[in-house]
Amino acid sequence: MSKRLKLSDLAKVVPQKAATSASKGVVISEGSETTSGKRALDDGSKGKQVAQLPESKKAKIDTRASEAPARPPIASGGGNSVRRTLGESLGPQASVMASAATGEKILAGGVILGSSLAVRSRDFAECALNQKVVAESAEMEMVRVQNWAIELEGTLAEEKAKGKKLAEDADARDKVIARLEARISELEKSQSLTQGRIIAAFKESDDFLEVVRGLASSYFGDDFDFCKRQLAHQYPDLGVDLEDVEMDHEFLSKEEVEAEKRARPKKGRRGRGVGEAVV
Incomplete structure (x- = not known):
């Protein structure tokens, strides 16, 4: 009783039991037909008027009787023999199935096991759903960070372009200023020379x-x-x-x-x- 019965073993035993009972029913029916045939023959031997069976039916009855296995004799303790035969057919676990309370306990254990499995499967589904939600949120966050990085890269590129343009403008202004300074120095030199010449000519x-x-x-x-x-x-x-x-x-x-x-x-x-x- 301390040994627990597995649901898989129980599922295997039930079909075997059904097959055994079905085969026994067939044997009993065949045996009944054979017995009825014998009774008809006995009645004929006693001198009663019994209809004679055709030859084809007799051949079929004889064939079925020869093919049907011999049924063991039923003793006075018929219930014990049937119970023994059921125990032999079901195996060592038939003693466990003999008690209705044990069967109820087994069924209750199966229900509890099934409910626990359902709870576990539900928990697993919820955990998987949570993991999926976390993964989706992480993916969305990663996409947002990537978009932000792309925007920063675009802004940085624009700032670099502006800085490059400002540097080019500054270089152009420096070149213009240098050219103007050179022109001014040339004009000052020419002006000083002209003034010197004018002053010298005026002094003379x-x-x-x-x-x-x-x-x-x-x-x-x-x-x-x-x-x-x-x-x-x-x-x-x-x-x-x-x-x-x-x-x-x-x-x-x-x-x-x-x-x-x-x-x-x-x-x-x-x-x-x-x-x-x-x-």
Whole structure:
């Protein structure tokens, strides 16, 4: 009783039991037909009027009787023998099936096992569904991240293009500025050369002297003649024209003589110092 019966074994035993009972029923029916034939023959032997069977039917009955297996005799304990025959046909598990309570327990265990299997299959289906949902959500998240990465790549490409364009524009501006600076330097050089040439030509002209005289007379006023005399006295190499200067020439000659006298003692002192140094 402690040993549990498997559902697969139970499924195998039930068809065997049905086949055995069916075969036994056929044997019993055949046996009954044979017995009825014997009774008819006995009645004929006793002198009763019994219809004689045709030869073909007799041959069939004899063939069936010979082919049918001999049924074992039924003793007084018929229930025990049938139960023993059922136990022999069903095998060692027939003792377990003999009890209705045991069968109910087995069926209850099968129902519990089936329900547990159904629960497990349902749990497995729910787990698989959850895994599918998680996988789909992860796939959607991955797609979203991929789209975001594609957008970032596009934005980065646009920024690179803008930076490249700005760099090209800056290079173009630098080139234009360098060209303008070179042009300005050339113009300044040409302008300076032109101005130098113009100034040199103007200095060589008579207009320059008249302009200088006019400016000097307007700046110095009446004392300009005295300045001209001082310049001619201190810098005789300049060739200052003193003819048009209105001054006393005798006073000028006296000043020159006095200047020569003041210059002589200085020259004598210098000569003495040199002679003493030589001695």
